[in-house]
Amino acid sequence: MVGWAIALHGGAGDIPIDLPDERRIPRETALRHCLDLGVSALKSGEPPLDVAELVVRELENHPDFNAGKGSVLTTQGTVEMEASIMEGKTKRCGAVSGLTTVVNPISLARLVMEKTPHIYLAFDAAEAFARAHGVETVDSSHFITPENIARLKQAKEFNRVQLDYTAPTPPKELENCGDSQIGTVGCVAVDSAGNLASATSTGGYVNKMVGRIGDTPVIGAGTYANHLCAVSATGKGEEIIRGTVARDVAALMEYKGLSLTEAAAYVVDQSVPRGSCGLVAVSARGEVTMPFNTTGMFRACATEDGYSEMAIWPNN
Amino acid sequence: MGGWAIAVHGGAGVDPNLPAERQEEAKQLLTRCLNLGIVALRSNVSAIDVVELVIRELETDPLFNSGRGSALTEKGTVEMEASIMDGTKRRCGAVSGITTVKNPISLARLVMDKSPHSYLAFSGAEDFARKQGVEIVDNDYFVTDDNVGMLKLAKEANSILFDYRIPPMGCAGAAATDSPIQMNGLPISIYAPETVGCVVVDGEGRCAAGTSTGGLMNKMMGRIGDSPLIGAGTYASELCGVSCTGEGEAIIRATLARDVSAVMEYKGLNLQEAVDYVIKHRLDEGFAGLIAVSNKGEVVCGFNSNGMFRGCATEDGFMEVAIWE
Numbered sequence: 001m002v003g004w005a006i007a008l009h010g011g012a013g014d015i016p017i018d019l020p021d022e023r024r025i026p027r028e029t030a031l032r033h034c035l036d037l038g039v040s041a042l043k044s045g046e047p048p049l050d051v052a053e054l055v056v057r058e059l060e061n062h063p064d065f066n067a068g069k070g071s072v073l074t075t076q077g078t079v080e081m082e083a084s085i086m087e088g089k090t091k092r093c094g095a096v097s098g099l100t101t102v103v104n105p106i107s108l109a110r111l112v113m114e115k116t117p118h119i120y121l122a123f124d125a126a127e128a129f130a131r132a133h134g135v136e137t138v139d140s141s142h143f144i145t146p147e148n149i150a151r152l153k154q155a156k157e158f159n160r161v162q163l164d165y166t167a168p169t170p171p172k173e174l175e176n177c178g179d180s181q182i183g184t185v186g187c188v189a190v191d192s193a194g195n196l197a198s199a200t201s202t203g204g205y206v207n208k209m210v211g212r213i214g215d216t217p218v219i220g221a222g223t224y225a226n227h228l229c230a231v232s233a234t235g236k237g238e239e240i241i242r243g244t245v246a247r248d249v250a251a252l253m254e255y256k257g258l259s260l261t262e263a264a265a266y267v268v269d270q271s272v273p274r275g276s277c278g279l280v281a282v283s284a285r286g287e288v289t290m291p292f293n294t295t296g297m298f299r300a301c302a303t304e305d306g307y308s309e310m311a312i313w314p315n316n
Numbered sequence: 317m318g319g320w321a322i323a324v325h326g327g328a329g330v331d332p333n334l335p336a337e338r339q340e341e342a343k344q345l346l347t348r349c350l351n352l353g354i355v356a357l358r359s360n361v362s363a364i365d366v367v368e369l370v371i372r373e374l375e376t377d378p379l380f381n382s383g384r385g386s387a388l389t390e391k392g393t394v395e396m397e398a399s400i401m402d403g404t405k406r407r408c409g410a411v412s413g414i415t416t417v418k419n420p421i422s423l424a425r426l427v428m429d430k431s432p433h434s435y436l437a438f439s440g441a442e443d444f445a446r447k448q449g450v451e452i453v454d455n456d457y458f459v460t461d462d463n464v465g466m467l468k469l470a471k472e473a474n475s476i477l478f479d480y481r482i483p484p485m486g487c488a489g490a491a492a493t494d495s496p497i498q499m500n501g502l503p504i505s506i507y508a509p510e511t512v513g514c515v516v517v518d519g520e521g522r523c524a525a526g527t528s529t530g531g532l533m534n535k536m537m538g539r540i541g542d543s544p545l546i547g548a549g550t551y552a553s554e555l556c557g558v559s560c561t562g563e564g565e566a567i568i569r570a571t572l573a574r575d576v577s578a579v580m581e582y583k584g585l586n587l588q589e590a591v592d593y594v595i596k597h598r599l600d601e602g603f604a605g606l607i608a609v610s611n612k613g614e615v616v617c618g619f620n621s622n623g624m625f626r627g628c629a630t631e632d633g634f635m636e637v638a639i640w641e
Binding site: 091092093095097098116117118119120121122123124125126128129208209210211212213214218219220221224237238241242243244247248251252255256 | 535
């Protein structure tokens, strides 16, 4: 059976089971909304590259996910966003880092891919490139939410690098949680002709050092697509880089003949430590998988044969 | 088999008209760096330390495109990047947008060892450097007259290339007609990637790899290439250490360095087979080269470009420095 398929995520991490309604419901609503958007676009025959971009734009615009508006803050209380996009058939890709005023980092990544001979532009120069191309920019205060100001304060108080899905809990409980995971948003899509695309976007780590780059803009780590599959990863950036997570899913399919589900499960189980990573992936054959080794991952997916899912914690 | 092994490179894609003295200079530098590494390995210095010290030497020498002697951005400045990886636990560190740090590879190492992160860039990386007390110099230090001249040629070549009314001759002149070879859209006499790298397996079978560069001549400011990207320009695992050079965009798309290890891990290929495989099958229309060592003490170089500055040596006495096929 070969048809279209789409999967998206809003971050993997230590998402507490008792997440209060006011924090859970808006995200669930957003996931459903973005899934619907993506599905409509695929049904109208939009190319997967366009679909992945538009879904990630929507997630970036939503303030409850750690990308675009709602990005977590650096140690200086600023926002530094990064993103990457990849087209499976041609392996064309684009990436950006260190954005502070660009409303939709994923679209800038796409522009880098399409309008420059390069793959990756960063910081001041990426911002200048955005302006030169008339890309929408705003004052960087636009991206900062009260929730993230509070998260930064909490992280500084605990004086440790923290990922944003830790609920404000007393230090004792935080110790038990260990290093919890951070959000990032991403989308992978495939059409019935087997064209694949992946897009990922993030604000990074709460209290990260200024200039810290994570896995999201690193092709092969947070994002990858080739003729077999498209993958978008989320979690502890440093582990995803070491584990070359997104590339490895495809490499296992290619070199070891594993299926999409087997390859993705293997990477999440073996290539990264427990509690550090989740991913969404689709195959050229219209399959979809969303494994994670963290407490939860905001996710949703749908396939042409009518299957659809939206969830946060493991399905038991 | 077994024992230590080391390889160094000074870039893939060499102008076939490169004057003999330049070729000789390059070979001497490669030989000197190899010997530095060999002396260290014989004193049981660990792979990761050897990689760092050899690349520092390559960065300090103005000949190749890293540290001093880096290619220039479109504005005539230098922006360097580097990455280093320790195969044992696959720890890694990378930096980009470095403008005043004398040895970017050492800063990448510090990111790996002394920061909670894997990759720092631009002003954040420069701040970190100052806090770590590394040697800082003015950006001018890195700029050489040779490269100022090259930048001019690159700009002229670009404007010629984009102006379709002018036949592709002009200032690149004799060089262009004699060497129609192009990389990244520029005649090879100008493009000259010359990224540097080093891979080492030590006597304990530990692999490490590192890569350092100024990037593409006439690059846009803020352009990041393959050299600081783990999995693209640099990779090391328990099985091997790999450093790549050539067309950055092709190397990124191919996740070239990671793929060498992946085909060894997932297809059971040996080092030579793995290198041959990725060079043949992963580069599509791109041109690149790589050096690699295995935990068994093997060393392999592979490239589909027109030559690669390289040198390698193994504990059993083998040593070779070469440029062409």
